[in-house]
Amino acid sequence: MGHLENGWRGLYLVGLGPLLLLVYWRRSLPETARFEAHRQLNADVSRSAAGARVIIAAVGGSQGLILESVLYGAHNSHWPAISTLAATMLFAPFLVARVFPETSGRTLEDITPER
Numbered sequence: 001m002g003h004l005e006n007g008w009r010g011l012y013l014v015g016l017g018p019l020l021l022l023v024y025w026r027r028s029l030p031e032t033a034r035f036e037a038h039r040q041l042n043a044d045v046s047r048s049a050a051g052a053r054v055i056i057a058a059v060g061g062s063q064g065l066i067l068e069s070v071l072y073g074a075h076n077s078h079w080p081a082i083s084t085l086a087a088t089m090l091f092a093p094f095l096v097a098r099v100f101p102e103t104s105g106r107t108l109e110d111i112t113p114e115r
Helices: 008-028 033-075 078-099
Strands: none
Touching: 033 078
């Protein structure tokens, strides 16, 4: 049996053939028109959302620094100022749930304003 010690490796190579054929077939298969339209809609929404995220991140970061400096003036230390800011983050989920509209059960086409 010494000459068949590594014979199992050939079985793996035989099993690799259908897998590679499946990958090649899937890569060459054209997408449907419906999928392409949905992909384009997602790309449009993603581009507009990316711009909004950048603006919100810049404004939020600026407000955080301003608020930390105001709290530093009140506490005369960075630790209580940052701790106060961190404690207020516990209320963020409640604020988001209260301010932002409910989107569950609606499709992406219903939510997007560009039609």
